[in-house]
Amino acid sequence: MNTSQKSHIGIIGLSVMGRSLALNMADHGFKVSGYNRSASVTEQVMEDHPHKNLFPFYSLEEFVNSLERPRKVMLMIQAGAPVDAVIDQLVPLLEQGDIVMDGGNSFFEDTRRRSNALAEAGIHYLGVGISGGEEGARFGPSIMPGGEESAYQAVRPILEAIAAKAMGEPCCAYIGPDGAGHYVKMVHNGIEYADMQLIAEAYLLLKYVGNFSNFELADIFREWNQGELKSYLIGITAGIFREADDLDGGQLIDRILDSARQKGTGRWASIESLKQGVDISMITSACGARILSNHLDERKMASAQIEGPGILQADDRAAFAETVRRALYAGKIIAYAQGFSLMQDASERYGWNLDLGTIASIFRAGCIIQAVFLGDITKAYEADSNAGNLMFNPFFGNRINEYQDSLRCAVSTGVLNGLPVPALSQAASYLDAFRSPASGANLIQAQRDCFGAHTYERNDRPGSFHHEWRITDDN
Structure with a gap:
């Protein structure tokens, strides 16, 4: 490539997320160089997704030489040792002023370490949290960049162009120095864990106490998605209950193994909360629920040996569904209150000066926890940037006062019927x-x-x- 043909940005790692981001950038008119350690992956991407703005390279040196200065390189590879290995190979090929971005789910302390190490070589390093999965990466994710602000300004046109838009604004904003971006992504994922666990517990209550069928559950969640619970997760849950099993008939949800794994980001948030002395018990309970779900053999044995109470089904199913909805919303407020309290503490601890209102605003679209609810959080912090716990905000405080009886009812109903409701239980415990x-x-x-x-x-x-x-001692 001659100088006029140099790429605006390069992406290392062309698996699902890297490929999707590369195509997103290419769609927005940016010339993108792509490199993958396995040449076959690069070849397959170019065969399946040919694009006039996407250029393949098969050696790191050629890849680096294809980029305009200052070079902008985004790593979309597995977190941990692989990131360090690629950086070690990449740095000798770069120059002072070049920018390296890590778009994976790296631990924020690793990002801080790498940022300091590359600064000594005159290379800028950004830890860029990205949420939205394959669909979001391809058509508009939520993006959380942290590092030197001057480096962010250099890549800002690209990142803001490819980000999701909420009310016409990009769901991308400078988060703060060194590891701030990856820290916020970590907390985002922790909130995601709690949100998903709350929905799973609502499902158990509705299915076993409310005796709702899968299609009735789909209707309930679809209705919920028209109101204050409107969110990406509620929306896809409604669709999941309608999905037919393409292998054995019936509904697919009934054929999926009752076991859920995790990649570690929620667990990191829980560990950091203990270090910082901040209670995020709902996120911790969600991590614990996933861990326990994987002990299938022991759970089977316990089910046979330890008696549980019989299920007492709700007399008024519609009223019970409304109780569960309100409990879910109250639990959601408390989960977000915990997550934002953790970020607020980290902001002070690490000198990041996090803008929690802006962070809430970039979660409004593109990411997994996107919800209409986040607009209310943005307004809360816009009204008072030092508002403290979200439950102090009049909007959320009023909802807690209005819905807490439903939360207590849902928890007691779950306990009395022997249904596991750890996140809802922790919400009530934290509230009290x-x-x-x-x-x-x-x-x-x-x-x-x-x-x-x-x-x-x-x-x-x-x-x-x-x-x-x-x-x-009276004994």
Whole structure:
């Protein structure tokens, strides 16, 4: 390629997500160079998706030389060691001022490390969170870039052009320095885990207590998707219940193994929350539910050996469905409140100055957790950028007050009927721990001081105190 034909950007990794992003960029008029470690993958992409703006390369050196300066390279490869390996091969071929972007689900601390290391070589590094799956990558994802803002400005025209649009605005915005973009993507995925688990629990309640058929469930979720629960996940759930089994007749949902795996991002969020001292118990419960779902043999044994209560079906099915809807919405508020509290803490901890309103706005389209609900979150932070927990916002606080009885009813119904509702249960527990003036922590302080002389604090005067506890043993 001569200078006038140089590509605007290059993508390394042409599997599903990389290929889809490359074609998205090409559709928007950007010349894109593509490279994959396996030449056969590159050849297959070009055979299946020929495009006048997509150019294949079969060596890294040729790939790098095909790019206009400053070179812009996006990595769409498996997170972890593969990213470090490609960076090691790539850096000797780059020059000061070039930009490397990692569009995979990398751990944010790895992104911070790589950002610092490449800065020493004069190379800019962006950790770019991307959500939306194959469809989103191909036609408009939600994009969360973090790193040096000057580097983001250089790639901004490309990223904003290919991003999903919500009310005419791109679902892409500069998040913050070093690992901020990948951190926000991590929390996004954690919220996604909680959202999916809440929907799964609503499904169990409606199916077993409400005794709704798959087609009735499809109608319920379709109706829910017309109101305040309108979202990508609710919408696809309605469609899932109607999907016919193409192998054995009936509905496909009834033939799918009751086991769900995870790739780690939700678990990372849970681990970081413990490090930061922020309660995201709903996200943690969703991770735990997936882990337990995989122990199929043990669950089968337990089902045979441990008796459960009989199912008491709802007398008024329509009223029960509305109770579940309200419980789901209340749980959703609390899950997002937890996720945004975690981001707010990280913003202060790492000096990122995250704009939570903007983050909510770029989740409104393109990503998996896209929902009309996010517009309300955006408004909440626009009204007060330091609003704290979302439940303090009048809109969400009023909904919690209005719907919390339904949340408690759904949880108690699940427990009394032996149905697992860990996310809904954690939502109710978090709500009560958050709002209650008494948590029992005074007794824990006393216990710690009694057995370990850890001291305690008083509610009537400042300072730390130790008491010589009189241990009695009536046994």
